[in-house]
Amino acid sequence: MMKESMELIDAHFKEEGISRRDAMKLFGASGAAMLMGSAAIPTEAQASSSAKAKIVIVGGGLAGMSTAARFTRNLDNPDITVIEPGETATSYQPGQTLVGAGVWDNSDTEYQTADFIPDDVTVIKEKAVEFDPENNTLTTSGGQKISYDYLVVAAGLKLDFGAIEGLGITETITSRGDDSAVRKIIGQNGTSSIYFANGATDTWTNMQKFVDDAKSGKKVKGVFTHPNTPIKCGGAPKKIMYLTDARLREAGDAARANADLHFYPNGGKMFGVPEYHDAIKAQFEARDMKWSYNHNLIKVDTENKIATFDKHATVKGAWDEDLEEFEMKTTHENVEVPFDFLHITPPMKAAEEIANSPIGSKAGWVPVDKETLQHVKYKNVFSLGDIAGVPMGKTGGSARKQYKVVVDNIITLMEGGDINKNDKYAGYTVCPLITSLGTVMLAEFDWSAKPTPSFPLDPTQERWIWWLLKVYALKPMTQYGMLSGRA
């Protein structure tokens, strides 16, 4: 099946007149090799360095383990330690959206971290809990004091369901790992979230019941949220809504007509890039999917199935005589919305032990220069992935660009060079916005807030070829390209 799909993608490229060289640009060397059905996965040409230093990486998820792998490729004598407590940390989180809609099973997304530990890398299965960057040391949950020459912080982010009143959740969780307390609440009574692995499985169970109810003639309401914090994969709250719409349509026109689907984002637009915003609005209208901007989910009554939102607006206040202008003030109103199916995208934040440490920041995220990814205060500390304090950088697609920058910069420092001469991270990210079962809009963009398509195709169009890419190609590209440090 996978080979057939790869051949289809290849044929489609030919039809569109896209050369394999262009395809390489987006997919990277290994991805293109996969795509073109080649058994050999080429490695980007890199000169190996003989410089030596002790490098410690906190977090062995997608960003951390890819960074570790690349160091082992680019250093003759790597001395790399990864601190990661999770057994399944390198799992494929982007697949959770497909699990939530019954396209994949959880087993399609779950990898054992042990299978992705590069040779020559030591893994300590604990958490880093204290940081002393003045003395280049950290302490683990097991009490080990670890010293380093260079520290890479790639600890991802935490899901903060507890910030929503009424759920009775007191702890933050990661997308993979122990979610037993949260799963007792999120997953029950139509309340769902694809943001953690078991939550994605339960989302599919709840979605099926929602569709069945609509099919049997009941009028049902699906509510989809987007919080007031930065989140990973900004497209996912909408993707799961599009997929709910698709599953309803699959069940028949009557089922779709019986369901009201409503998106309540905290923000005031669909997407930061105007071209994608316009395209999404048109797609919502075409599917009769409704939305109300400036609604932040603050409370859920799971028993009575009522979601409460803080509806906020910035309005003109009184005339200020001294400043000679109107004051602007924010108004708040609580809005109660009944639901049958509620998809929660929870507030997200940096892990407490890092946010509150000297390497954290008031906002929580690790403060780094957005182009070099070097800590603003500690020059031997770097950060990437979801925990890095860079704008719009919380996707696997961004981490794929960032990890090369981090590795190059640290090796340059080890060699006594100037990192300002190296390639910079330019804010690239990619969001394969699933718009139905079988179509995806491949939204690529960077800090210019303009579409940055890798192909000469209209990036605002929903295409089947990008569905094939999402469902069949991106996972192996991540496994064999990024997690092995090759591309």
Ligand SMILES: Cc1cc2nc3c(=O)[nH]c(=O)nc-3n(C[C@H](O)[C@H](O)[C@H](O)COP(=O)(O)OP(=O)(O)OC[C@H]3O[C@@H](n4cnc5c(N)ncnc54)[C@H](O)[C@@H]3O)c2cc1C
């Ligand atoms: C539903 C969903 C859909 C998504 N869709 C897409 C998509 O379509 N495209 C895309 O590019 N991206 C997508 N993403 C985002 C992508 O998965 C993340 O951006 C990516 O995993 C970030 O990698 P990371 O290494 O920073 O974090 P993670 O992969 O989450 O890894 C962080 C690791 O740090 C560990 N850790 C935490 N605290 C500590 C500590 N104190 N000490 C040691 N270790 C610690 C954790 O155990 C964890 O394993 C999606 C994510 C979700 C949840």
